[in-house]
Amino acid sequence: MKIIDQLNREIKLNKTPRRIISLVPSQTELLVDLGLETSIVGVTKFCVHPTHLRIxxxxxxxxxxINFEKIKALKPDLILCNKEENTKEIIADLEVVAPIHISDINNLEDCFQLIKMYGELFKVEAKAIDLISSIEIERDVFQRHNNRTEKLKVAYFIWKKPWMVAASNTFINVMLNEAGFTNAFENETRYPEIELNNSNLAKADIVFLSSEPFPFKQEHVVEVQRQFPGKTVKIVDGELFSWYGSRLLNAYVYFRKL
Structure with missing residues (x-):
């Protein structure tokens, strides 16, 4: 059978994949929530949900x-990658091992498309449709109860040394808007390096320090708070702002509390 991934690459498969390697943590979690855990043979060290998978x-x-020889020895039917999280070199190396499906997530529509693709690819269409429906329900509940008339402006840090923020053209930016905020760095793109005297940062109402990929701690809150004593500085769950797939089910509940 022939399938098309999110980069419009054609992939040829002889059968429904039953030996899957996932090189993307959020997609690994999605596989499990679609009932495909028994088909997973390989994961990354960052695939922390569910926690037992790495054992x-x-x-x-x-x-x-990656460990190329280890992947080759697992004899996968399919390897799941992502345009942003995995390198071109990795994908080129692994194409000789097995077919590769590449995701490309820029917004919620892309998330839903990927879930639907996995449903069709792995023959779990009903579970995929149910998952999309559940996420849409959570999103609708949040939007109906979010009656804030003025959106607060947020600076969202993802890294330190150098300080880096999430700007426009990122999935984090999409989720900040979903959570009812505006991005203080929406006039910039991707993940710019900044100094703490940045003018956009000075205009932000709130500063979010993400729990990942850099593991911000309370000491960093104190450091930023010292620079901006009048601002709210808060550590937030980075997974709920950057993971797509089934993690979106938890995102809107978190946004309500936030």
Whole structure:
């Protein structure tokens, strides 16, 4: 059978994949929530949901560095990658091992498309449709109860040394808007490096320090608060702002509390 991934690449498969390697943590979690855990043979060291996977499955490296021989020995039917999280070099190397499906997530529509693709690809269409419906319900509930008339402006830090923020053209920016905020760096793109005297940062109402990829701690809150004593500075769950797939089910509940 022939399938098309989110980069419009054609992939040829002889059968429904039953041996899957996932090199993307959020997609690994999605597979499990679609009832496909038994088909997973390899994951990354960052595939932390559910926690037992790194014990029960082979760990084949990270998202940027892999153990090629270990992946080859697992004899996968399909390898799942992502345009942003995995490198072109990794994908080129692994194409000789097995077919590769690449996701490209820029907004919620892309998320739903990927879930639907997995449903069709792995023959779990009903579970995929139910998952999309459940996420849409949570989103609708949040939007109906979010009656804030003025959106607060947020600076969202993802890294330190150098300080880096999420700007426009990122999935984090999409989720900030979903949560009812505006991005203080929406006039910039991707993940710019900044100094703490940045003018956009000075205009932000709130500063979010993400729990990932840099593991911000309370000491960093104190550091930023010292620079901006009048601002709210808060550590937020980075997974709920950057993971797509089934993690979106938890995002809107979190946004209500936030």
């Amino acid at each position: 029960s499955k082979a760990v084949v490296g990270g998202t940027k560095q």
